[in-house]
Amino acid sequence: MIVGILAEYRWNSLERRIALIPESVRRLREHGFDVVIEQGAGSLASLADELYQQAGARIAPDAETVIAQADILCTLTLPVRHAERLRSGHVLITIVQQWKQGSIVEQLLERGVRILALERVPRTSRAQAMDVLSSMATVAGYRAVIVAAERLPRFFPMLVSAAGTIPPAECLVIGAGVAGLQAIATARRLGAQVSAYDVRPAAQEQIASLGARPITIDIGTDATETASGYARQLADDQLQRQREGLAPYVSRADVIITTAAVPGTRAPLLITDAMLATMKAGAVVVDLAAESGGNTERTQPGEDVVLPHGVTIVAPLLLPAQLPHHASLMFSRNLTNLLLLFASKDGVRFHLDDEILQAMAL
Ligand code: NAD
Numbered sequence: 001m002i003v004g005i006l007a008e009y010r011w012n013s014l015e016r017r018i019a020l021i022p023e024s025v026r027r028l029r030e031h032g033f034d035v036v037i038e039q040g041a042g043s044l045a046s047l048a049d050e051l052y053q054q055a056g057a058r059i060a061p062d063a064e065t066v067i068a069q070a071d072i073l074c075t076l077t078l079p080v081r082h083a084e085r086l087r088s089g090h091v092l093i094t095i096v097q098q099w100k101q102g103s104i105v106e107q108l109l110e111r112g113v114r115i116l117a118l119e120r121v122p123r124t125s126r127a128q129a130m131d132v133l134s135s136m137a138t139v140a141g142y143r144a145v146i147v148a149a150e151r152l153p154r155f156f157p158m159l160v161s162a163a164g165t166i167p168p169a170e171c172l173v174i175g176a177g178v179a180g181l182q183a184i185a186t187a188r189r190l191g192a193q194v195s196a197y198d199v200r201p202a203a204q205e206q207i208a209s210l211g212a213r214p215i216t217i218d219i220g221t222d223a224t225e226t227a228s229g230y231a232r233q234l235a236d237d238q239l240q241r242q243r244e245g246l247a248p249y250v251s252r253a254d255v256i257i258t259t260a261a262v263p264g265t266r267a268p269l270l271i272t273d274a275m276l277a278t279m280k281a282g283a284v285v286v287d288l289a290a291e292s293g294g295n296t297e298r299t300q301p302g303e304d305v306v307l308p309h310g311v312t313i314v315a316p317l318l319l320p321a322q323l324p325h326h327a328s329l330m331f332s333r334n335l336t337n338l339l340l341l342f343a344s345k346d347g348v349r350f351h352l353d354d355e356i357l358q359a360m361a362l
Helices: 022-030 049-054 063-069 080-085 098-110 132-151 178-189 203-209 236-252 273-277 324-342 355-360
Strands: 002-005 034-038 058-060 072-077 091-095 114-117 159-161 164-166 170-174 193-197 255-258 284-287 304-306 312-314
Touching: 002 063, 022 034, 022 049, 022 324, 034 049, 034 063, 049 058, 058 063, 063 080, 072 324, 080 098, 091 324, 098 114, 114 355, 132 178, 132 255, 132 284, 132 312, 132 324, 170 178, 170 236, 178 193, 178 203, 178 255, 193 236, 236 273, 324 355
Parallel strands: 002 034, 002 072, 034 058, 072 091, 091 114, 170 193, 170 255, 255 284, 284 312
Antiparallel strands: 159 164, 304 312
16 A cells, blocks of 8 residues: 655645654555655655655655555645545545635545545544644644744743843743643743643643643633533633633733634634733734634734734744644654554555544545
């Protein structure tokens, strides 16, 4: 069975990652797969063609050749530009974002392309090693703090210097899921004082274990988590109580990282214009919920918004692509663990005889 890998940056100007790294090519070949890679596909992730060749992959001159030869095409995002070339019998494994790309997905399915959506990997302990969403959220959480540090006109850590003592930056993290917890850990490593809030009570302990101060807000109920561990959508009055509880922390913060999301719905609006108006000049908000509507009233996906009193709201798109080497490595290891579900001692065979694959199939 041939796995095909494309140079995604050639159709998406924000992309720099590649879906498979040489280490994974080696592992897949040991289990009976062949791998074909578009020439130059790893170049923006510091992975040259020679490394792939040494690992046993074939280099194809263009995407058309890769698609023509591959049985399974693996991509980080839906290969919109090449959708027309996919034919019946092809298997496509990718992050689909069906809410955004519904009509292309329909067309592919109608043509007989089998699609496995990586965002549907169940969040069970067995599937953890295949969970690309958690891996990419980890990268995004780390990178969000670096983006904030680049824009902040002050230090993160406390400095004791010949010019006197400088206090540490105050950082507020809203939403302590995978990305938020990584943001807390990164901001702490840079020396900031960190407070964090999540609507799920279980997050309090995780926040404290990373050395941040958990914020408690009484919204009238503790039943804020679904059976699968995600947050529930809140009623308007509960959101209002959250905003009131967060307001004093927002006005004190030098940096805010927001990650609050409820799958399948608009992200909760947690920082209003009135709250932004109380923030200090120079403060930076990085909103990771931008693509699902944003956690602030001023978020513009993909843009920096600078308010007249000097507060910046940054809403980067495809943040994991800004750390292409390690984002590719994490994605590739997760993907490889998933592909190995097709391998057995009798060889490699496409099937859906596994609960993880069944959950992913569109
Ligand atoms: P997510 O991206 O869906 O949301 C980010 C965070 O926003 C979540 O922690 C959520 O509780 C929070 N949030 C939502 N509405 C909010 C509001 N109004 N105010 C404040 N915070 C709000 O979440 P995620 O990072 O994908 O993780 C969701 C859960 O799944 C977590 O409990 C995580 O530990 C768990 N998880 C489990 C596995 C596994 O078992 N394999 C893997 C990954 C994540």
